[in-house]
Amino acid sequence: xxxxxxxxxxxxxxxxxxxxxxxxxxxxxxxxxxxxxxxxxxxxxxxxxxxxxxxxxxxxxxxx
Numbered sequence: 001x002x003x004x005x006x007x008x009x010x011x012x013x014x015x016x017x018x019x020x021x022x023x024x025x026x027x028x029x030x031x032x033x034x035x036x037x038x039x040x041x042x043x044x045x046x047x048x049x050x051x052x053x054x055x056x057x058x059x060x061x062x063x064x
Contacts, residue, residue, distance in 0.1 A: 003044060013037065014048045 002025050011030065012018040019034035028041040030048075036056035040047050 003041065003046070011046060011048070014050055 003023060008021070008023050011021050013021060013032040013035060015032070015035055015037070017034050019032050021030040021032055021039070023030055023041075030039040030041060030046055031037070032039075037050070037053040038056070038059050039049075039053050
């Protein structure tokens, strides 16, 4: 089951800039268009917690 398109229209990054999110249905993730944080979607529920998000560096394996 995929996320409802109407829900995707209103979802935004929980950081102070509240930028739109891009949905990757295959990877079950939402990515912020401004800061690049990656939020997982588990059981069709977006996990929009800053503490649970991955940074772009973590996603590409460039973390120190």
